[in-house]
Each structure stands twice: as structure tokens, then as C-alpha cells.
Amino acid sequence: MTIYFKIILAVLLLTGSFFSCEKDSFVDEDGLLITFRSECFVSNFELLGADFVTVRAAPAVIDTVAQTIDVSVLFGTDLKNVYPQFTLATDCKLDPKITGKMDLSNLSDSKIFTVVSGNRLVRKPYKLIIKYQ
Amino acid sequence: MLYRNFNFFFLVWVLLTSLTACQEEEYILPEPISQLTNDCLKRTIGPSIASLPIEFAYAMAIPKSQGKLVSAQVEASIPGGTGTYLEHRSYYTNSGGVDIPVTVGSPSTAVDNGKSSKVTFTVDTNAVTLRYYYIVPDEAKGQTVSFTFSVNSSDGKTASYKMGPYNISKMSIKKNLTVSNGTNAFISIEDMAIYNATSAAAIPDKVDLVYLYRASPASFTHALVSPSADAAYLPSVTLPTGLKKSTKLRKVFGLQDRNLANLQFGIYVDDIDLTSVDMTDMPNYAIGLRAEAGVWVETADKKYRAYIYINSVNATGSAVLSMLRYTL
Numbered sequence: 001m002t003i004y005f006k007i008i009l010a011v012l013l014l015t016g017s018f019f020s021c022e023k024d025s026f027v028d029e030d031g032l033l034i035t036f037r038s039e040c041f042v043s044n045f046e047l048l049g050a051d052f053v054t055v056r057a058a059p060a061v062i063d064t065v066a067q068t069i070d071v072s073v074l075f076g077t078d079l080k081n082v083y084p085q086f087t088l089a090t091d092c093k094l095d096p097k098i099t100g101k102m103d104l105s106n107l108s109d110s111k112i113f114t115v116v117s118g119n120r121l122v123r124k125p126y127k128l129i130i131k132y133q
Numbered sequence: 134m135l136y137r138n139f140n141f142f143f144l145v146w147v148l149l150t151s152l153t154a155c156q157e158e159e160y161i162l163p164e165p166i167s168q169l170t171n172d173c174l175k176r177t178i179g180p181s182i183a184s185l186p187i188e189f190a191y192a193m194a195i196p197k198s199q200g201k202l203v204s205a206q207v208e209a210s211i212p213g214g215t216g217t218y219l220e221h222r223s224y225y226t227n228s229g230g231v232d233i234p235v236t237v238g239s240p241s242t243a244v245d246n247g248k249s250s251k252v253t254f255t256v257d258t259n260a261v262t263l264r265y266y267y268i269v270p271d272e273a274k275g276q277t278v279s280f281t282f283s284v285n286s287s288d289g290k291t292a293s294y295k296m297g298p299y300n301i302s303k304m305s306i307k308k309n310l311t312v313s314n315g316t317n318a319f320i321s322i323e324d325m326a327i328y329n330a331t332s333a334a335a336i337p338d339k340v341d342l343v344y345l346y347r348a349s350p351a352s353f354t355h356a357l358v359s360p361s362a363d364a365a366y367l368p369s370v371t372l373p374t375g376l377k378k379s380t381k382l383r384k385v386f387g388l389q390d391r392n393l394a395n396l397q398f399g400i401y402v403d404d405i406d407l408t409s410v411d412m413t414d415m416p417n418y419a420i421g422l423r424a425e426a427g428v429w430v431e432t433a434d435k436k437y438r439a440y441i442y443i444n445s446v447n448a449t450g451s452a453v454l455s456m457l458r459y460t461l
Contacts, residue, residue: 050383050415053386074350081416
């Protein structure tokens with residue numbers, strides 16, 4: 001009985017030491033899981049006003065080859081206070097992060113948002129082009 | 134050996150737990166109330182705003198053997214505004230959900246310079262609940278108010294119940310103001326009033342917003358625009374001389390304040406909302422407004438903040454607004 005107990009303990013200790021030596025590399029700097037997915041694209045885009053109601057005049061046109069997002073906004077939209085929302089491929093993340101309202105009023109200087117794939121190896125910059133209706 | 138000791142202690146622990154679990158809790162018969170007693174609850178929820186009522190329900194009872202109820206009164210730390218009274222009727226709810234009144238006393242009289250409301254019972258009664266409506270006076274803004282409810286019985290006893298203190302909001306409220314395109318279109322936050330062009334020209338420093346309606350473009354419709362906003366947002370509008378204020382506006386949707394929406398919905402705008410709303414970089418116009426939407430407003434001199442709620446809109450170019458105003 002005691003021998004069996006010792007054997008089990010030894011096996012457990014051995015297994016524990018293996019795990020503890022393994023490199024901890026499954027999460028990125030944001031604490032997000034790094035996966036094996038290499039898909040990297042924007043699947044949907046929404047733009048909300050200060051009242052969290054859409055300011056789009058039509059659905060955004062996303063070109064995943066040219067890596068552009070064209071969106072026309074309603075007359076009178078206050079682009080200094082808008083909330084962009086990106087829908088990305090599975091496990092992707094966005095750089096820069098959107099943490100609150102954004103000022104997108106400088107229409108001559110298109111904002112660039114980079115999509116990073118789940119395996120964090122593919123980066124695709126998307127140009128956000130906004131124009132008034 | 135260790136295993137055996139463990140088994141023994143475990144057995145003792147289980148035994149002790151089972152003994153405790155089997156202990157019976159004796160039911161103690163509650164003492165019946167044998168004297169004059171009272172209780173109170175506040176029926177109004179949400180912020181206490183000047184000109185609006187705070188409603189209470191005051192219950193009192195005495196055993197029949199002790200006598201009957203003689204009078205009830207409420208004393209407020211700040212005299213209530215016009216319309217403050219203690220109900221002289223008790224209510225019960227019928228099967229249709231309607232409150233049916235039963236008169237139990239003479240209509241309340243104001244005593245102690247309006248601080249107190251008193252009802253004298255005109256029927257023999259041992260138990261009754263009276264409602265009390267306290268109209269928040271203007272002078273109570275930003276202060277606290279407390280209430281002392283009391284009842285006298287025929288055996289010479291008195292019971293009392295204290296309620297509060299309650300914080301009184303610094304906000305002012307104005308409901309159901311009708312604005313119309315081109316005529317009664319000039320809004321003053323300071324006065325909480327709507328003016329026509331002639332009246333607005335006489336008080337240009339008080340006019341903060343212009344209401345207008347344009348069917349085209351489709352996103353324009355009902356709008357509140359500062360007099361100094363870009364001309365694109367004031368199409369075909371000739372402003373009265375002197376109007377030049379730039380008022381910040383922030384659109385909101387889904388914030389149907391219960392007081393402004395005439396007791397619909399269950400949302401309340403309170404002082405803290407008006408002080409904490411971020412008005413940095415907000416535009417001086419709000420277009421595309423619709424019923425049940427609203428706008429946060431900050432006047433150009435930063436003296437006032439307000440929440441304007443759109444009660445209803447009419448496609449012919451008019452709307453009904455209500456507003457809460459906070460003095461910063």
C-alpha cells in the first residue's frame with residue numbers, strides 16, 4: 001500500500017516538474033489567448049454617435065483585398081464624438097484598441113486600424129475612409 | 134495509525150453535526166400589539182424635485198379595548214409648497230385595481246405656519262392608513278427634509294414615526310413645452326421657457342437654442358440648434374438680432390425620465406447625472422431628434438446644465454419638450 005502511494009507521489013512530482021519547465025507562451029501582452037488561426041480580416045463595421053445610435057447612411061463597404069472600410073455618414077454627424085465598432089475574424093484583435101469615443105473628424109487624414117490574427121503573426125492595416133452623405 | 138485517528142475524528146465530527154442538525158427550534162408566539170402603534174412608508178421613488186410631490190402612506194392602529202383614533206398629523210422640517218396635504222380618506226383597492234376612497238376624517242388643515250398638516254377623524258376607527266402628499270418647495274432645493282408623523286388616540290396616548298432626512302434635488306423641472314418651427318422656436322434654459330421671435334429679440338442673452346424642423350435632408354427633421362451654430366444647421370432661418378449663444382448639446386436615446394415622460398417608464402435623471410455628464414467637445418447642434426430621445430445641454434456661460442426630453446414630435450414641424458435644469 002505504502003509502495004503504491006510512493007510511486008503515485010513520484011509520478012505526480014515528475015509530471016509537475018515537466019509542466020513547470022514549459023514555456024508560458026499561450027497568451028499575448030493583453031492576456032488574450034494566442035491560437036493557431038491565421039485568418040485576419042474585418043467582417044463588419046459600425047459607427048455609433050454619442051447617443052449610441054448608428055450614424056451610417058448605408059452599410060459600410062469593406063474591401064478585404066484593398067484593406068479599406070468605406071462608410072458614409074448622415075448629414076450633421078458629429079464625428080468628434082463617435083464610437084467605431086469592428087467585427088473581426090475569430091481570435092483576431094485590433095490595434096489601436098478602441099476604449100471609448102473617438103475623434104474621426106479629420107476626414108483628410110484617414111485613420112488606420114490594424115487587425116492582428118489569432119496566431120499574432122499576420123497584421124493587416126485597414127484604412128477607414130469616412131465621408132458625409 | 135494516522136489513518137485510524139483520522140477516521141475517529143471524522144466520525145466524531147459527523148456525530149456532532151447530526152446532533153446539532155436535529156435540534157428543534159421552538160416557535161415563539163409573537164406578542165400581540167396592545168397599544169397605539171404606527172408605521173410609515175415612502176411611496177415615491179426617484180429624486181425629490183421642487184414642485185413635485187413626495188408621497189407617503191402612514192398607517193396607525195389601536196386595539197379596540199384601548200379606545201379609538203382621534204387625530205393624525207405630519208410635521209415637515211421645511212413647510213411644503215402649495216398643494217401639500219394629509220389625506221382625510223383611506224383607500225382600498227377593488228378587484229379592478231382601482232383605489233377606492235373611504236372618508237374617515239375632515240380635510241387636513243395646515244397648522245404651525247404650514248409646517249404641519251392635521252386630520253381629525255370624524256368616524257370611530259381603530260386602524261387607518263392615510264396618504265400624505267408633500268409638495269417640495271423651491272426653498273428646499275439642495276437641502277434635506279425630514280418628517281414626523283404622529284397620531285393621537287382617545288386614551289390620551291401619542292405615537293410618532295420619523296421619516297427622512299431626504300435629499301432635495303437642486304434641479305428644476307418644466308414639463309410639456311410646445312415648440313413650433315418658425316414661431317415659438319426660441320428656448321431659454323435660464324427661464325425654462327419658449328419664446329417667439331419678438332420676445333426672443335427682447336432677451337437675446339437668455340436664448341440658448343432654436344427649434345427647427347426640416348423634412349430634407351431626411352436626417353435633419355426635428356432639431357435643437359444654438360444660435361451661433363454653423364449656417365448649415367440653421368437653413369433658411371433668420372435669427373432675431375442679438376442671438377449669438379453657443380450651447381453644447383449631447384444627444385441621448387433611451388433615457389426616458391419618468392418625471393419628464395409624464396410618469397411613464399422607470400428611469401430617473403438625478404443631480405449626479407447632470408453634474409457628471411461629459412460635455413467636452415460636444416457640438417452646438419442636435420439634429421434628427423425623435424420622440425423619446427433627449428439631449429444633455431450645457432449653456433455657453435456654463436451656468437446651467439439641462440436634460441431636454443422630447444415627449445412627442447409632429448411631422449408638421451412641432452414638438453413637445455420637457456426639461457430638467459441644474460444650476461452649476
